[in-house]
Amino acid sequence: MKKKLGIAVMYLVVAILIYFYGESILSWMRHSGKDSVVITSIVATLLALFPIIPYPVIGGIIGAAYGPVLGAVVTWIGSALASILMFMFVRFGYQDWGMKVLSSNKGLNKITILFEKNAFLTIFTTRLIPVIPSILVNVYSALSRVHFIPYSIASSLGKVPSMILFATVGSTIATNPKELIYIILFYGTFLAIVYISYKLWRKRVLSKVKIKTPY
Known part of the structure; x- marks a missing residue:
């Protein structure tokens, strides 16, 4: 119990600090030079881990400050590390409780086994769809029996397209706003293909659950 409470308190304290100093952090990121890449990556990780400020905004600011290529790398590092850290926090502190919850419902337990x-x-596919909250994927994966290495690789790879998008949009707004429409059209088409593929795959998986579950 002390372990669970300690992790929750630590998370809450850092979240409160970011809430009060978020604007100052964003201002620093806007004016940080390229010599501050390591520090910016650490700050981006904290801002992704405690999503008080929407991460697309963070990625856009980093892209405007560092350019589309380096900005995408820094944005991706922050988001990927934050997801891995969140997974570790939940797995270390709450998996025993989570496993009881997931196994207490027959239907949910079947879905978890298939997952x-x-x-x-x-994990890779859900990362490609920005409308699926990242924190839900992090927590659900950590509470299940998914191993750390496959999670980390799938999660990090799946984040690449959206992080490139955030940084590119930020850089484009700062340099050539007219090209923004082409980026939106291209990524919108990509998302539509991924989302339709995911829905078809999910429907097939859920149909297996219904067939095998006698309720």
Whole structure:
């Protein structure tokens, strides 16, 4: 119990600090030079771990400050590390409680088993769809029996397209706003393909659950 409470308190304290000093942090990021890449990556990780400020905004600011290529790398590092850290926090502090919750419902337990068997593909695909909250993927994966290495690789790879988008949009707004429409059209088409593929795959998986579950 002390371990769970300690992690929750630590998380809450850092979240409060970011809430009060978020604007100052964003201002520093806007004016930080390229010599501050390491520090900016650490700050981006903290801002992704405690999503008080929407991360697309963070990625856009980093892209405007560092350019589309370096900005995308820094944005990706921050987001990927934050997801891995969140996974570790939840896995270390709350998995025993989470496993009881997931196994207490027959239907949810069946879905969790299928998720664990197809963990890499599921995590990778859900990362490609920005409308699926990242924190839900982090927590659900950590509470399940998904192993750390497959989660980290699938999660990090799946984040690449959206992080490139955030940084590129920020850089484009700062340099050539007219090209923004082409970026939106291209990424919108990409998302539509990914989302339709995901829905078809999810429908197939859920149909297996219904067939095998006698309720």
